[in-house]
Amino acid sequence: DTIFVLNGPNLNLLGLREPEVYGHDTLDDIAGQLEDRARALDCTIDMRQSNHEGHLVDWLHEAQAKGARAVIINPGAYTHSSIALYDAIKAITTPVIEVHLSNPHAREAFRHVSYVGRAARGTVAGFGAMSYTLALEAAARL
Ligand code: DQA
Numbered sequence: 001d002t003i004f005v006l007n008g009p010n011l012n013l014l015g016l017r018e019p020e021v022y023g024h025d026t027l028d029d030i031a032g033q034l035e036d037r038a039r040a041l042d043c044t045i046d047m048r049q050s051n052h053e054g055h056l057v058d059w060l061h062e063a064q065a066k067g068a069r070a071v072i073i074n075p076g077a078y079t080h081s082s083i084a085l086y087d088a089i090k091a092i093t094t095p096v097i098e099v100h101l102s103n104p105h106a107r108e109a110f111r112h113v114s115y116v117g118r119a120a121r122g123t124v125a126g127f128g129a130m131s132y133t134l135a136l137e138a139a140a141r142l
Pocket residue numbers: 009010074075076077078079099100101102103104111
């Protein structure tokens with residue numbers, strides 16, 4: 001079973017970007033952690049990152065078309081603005097889990113609204129890189 005792990009804008013800079021907020025792990029480090037855990041859970045990770053909203057929409061459609069078991073998505077700032085991502089998640093039957101490294105509810109008011117969260121099956125936020133592995137545990141059990 002394949003689980004798509006989609007990452008949105010600025011997450012390519014993880015490890016360098018505001019480490020006091022997002023931690024020192026790079027996206028490659030997180031991919032490695034997920035692959036280790038995925039082996040034990042008998043599933044495969046397809047990890048991607050884009051700074052472009054439309055790519056994330058296309059990949060959600062692809063997850064459905066390819067019969068992915070689930071999608072784990074950190075939409076970055078598109079979380080708080082993207083009706084296109086909300087609609088794409090609504091348009092597919094593949095379960096989608098929203099993840100965040102930080103806890104957006106403990107931050108600026110503009111991060112308190114999540115369009116993605118309204119459409120997602122569930123959300124894991126605030127645990128740094130561990131948010132992803134916790135989401136994987138859930139995805140493998142759906
Ligand atoms: C984030 C939280 C968002 O508010 C922010 O725009 C990001 C990262 C997180 O993982 O904590 O880019 O999604």
